[in-house]
Structure formats: C-alpha cells, structure tokens
Amino acid sequence: MDITYREGEPLDVDQLRRLYEQAPWARGRSTDGIARMLANTDYYFTGWDGPRLVAFARVLTDGIYRATLWDVVVDAAYQGRGVGEGLMGVILSHPVLSRVEKFWLNTRDKQKFYERFGFVSSSQGMVRELGACP
Ligand SMILES: CC(C)(COP(=O)(O)OP(=O)(O)OC[C@H]1O[C@@H](n2cnc3c(N)ncnc32)[C@H](O)[C@@H]1OP(=O)(O)O)[C@@H](O)C(=O)NCCC(=O)NCCS
Numbered sequence: 001m002d003i004t005y006r007e008g009e010p011l012d013v014d015q016l017r018r019l020y021e022q023a024p025w026a027r028g029r030s031t032d033g034i035a036r037m038l039a040n041t042d043y044y045f046t047g048w049d050g051p052r053l054v055a056f057a058r059v060l061t062d063g064i065y066r067a068t069l070w071d072v073v074v075d076a077a078y079q080g081r082g083v084g085e086g087l088m089g090v091i092l093s094h095p096v097l098s099r100v101e102k103f104w105l106n107t108r109d110k111q112k113f114y115e116r117f118g119f120v121s122s123s124q125g126m127v128r129e130l131g132a133c134p
Pocket residue numbers: 022023071072073074075078079080081082083084085086106107108109110111112113116
C-alpha cells in the first residue's frame with residue numbers, strides 16, 4: 001500500500017469531516033468548526049491514498065518545550081496496516097517537533113499503540129520525553 005504523508009498542506013475540510021465521523025470523540029464536528037480548528041492549529045499531518053484522505057493528526061505546541069498531540073485517526077478501511085505507525089513516524093521525526101522537550105497526549109484505550117513510539121502512561125496522560133524511542 002502506497003500512502004503519502006504530508007504536513008500542513010491545504011485540505012478539503014469536508015474530507016476531514018468525513019474522517020472525523022469515524023472517531024467517537026470527533027463525530028458531529030461541523031465544517032466551519034473544523035476550518036477554524038485548522039487555522040488555529042500549529043501543525044497538522046495527513047495520510048493519502050491517491051486523492052483519498054485516510055489519516056489525520058494534529059499538534060499544538062510552543063515549538064520547543066511542550067507539545068500536545070490530538071485527533072489521531074486512520075480511516076477504518078486502512079486500520080491495522082501500518083498507516084497510524086507511518087503517520088506517527090512523520091510527526092515525531094518532524095524537524096521542529098522531534099526537538100520538543102515533552103509531548104503529551106490523552107487516550108482512553110489506545111495506550112499500547114502509543115507506547116510503541118516512546119509514550120509512557122502517567123497521572124498526567126501519556127508523556128514522551130525528548131530522546132525517547134524510536
Ligand atoms: C489508533 C489508530 C490511529 C491506529 O492506527 P492504525 O493504522 O490502525 O495502526 P497501525 O496499523 O499503524 O498499527 C501499528 C501497530 O500498533 C498496533 N496497534 C494499533 N492499534 C492498536 C490498539 N488499539 N491497541 C494496541 N495496539 C494497536 C498494531 O497492532 C500495530 O502493531 P504490529 O505492527 O505489531 O501489528 C487507529 O486504529 C484509529 O484511527 N482508531 C480510531 C480513532 C482513535 O481511536 N484514535 C486514537 C485516539 S487517542
């Protein structure tokens with residue numbers, strides 16, 4: 001499977017709205033809301049199968065000390081095939097984000113997935129310190 005990953009390029013908001021419908025915590029978001037969210041997000045990342053948006057994630061950060069990861073979602077038809085791993089690899093090797101001191105995320109049930117990338121569960125959510133694997 002040939003998935004292309006991109007950072008921050010113009011995005012059809014309606015495609016993202018459809019992807020969000022697959023995630024319980026993002027279902028029902030409006031196109032206006034998503035457009036506003038993207039405009040105020042520091043970094044967002046996409047995965048594409050040709051013209052089809054199949055993965056998305058975004059990061060809020062000061063670019064040096066702290067970053068939080070939000071809205072990681074892979075199209076259900078593409079899950080379990082390495083797309084989420086590919087997307088996380090692009091995010092964590094990004095020239096700015098790879099040098100941020102601490103990364104946070106919150107998840108109810110996907111801890112095992114994030115542990116693969118060096119995130120450790122703590123009382124504050126999952127945290128990844130600079131220099132953690134991979
Ligand atoms: C969680 C999610 C992003 C993972 O993406 P994915 O493309 O299915 O994951 P990958 O195929 O890249 O999996 C990479 C590895 O993580 C493992 N993994 C994936 N999801 C997992 C889970 N929920 N629990 C444990 N391990 C998981 C895979 O088994 C795989 O390991 P392997 O290579 O040894 O087989 C995707 O399932 C998804 O979008 N879920 C719905 C939205 C969601 O809940 N997002 C997370 C919000 S915190």
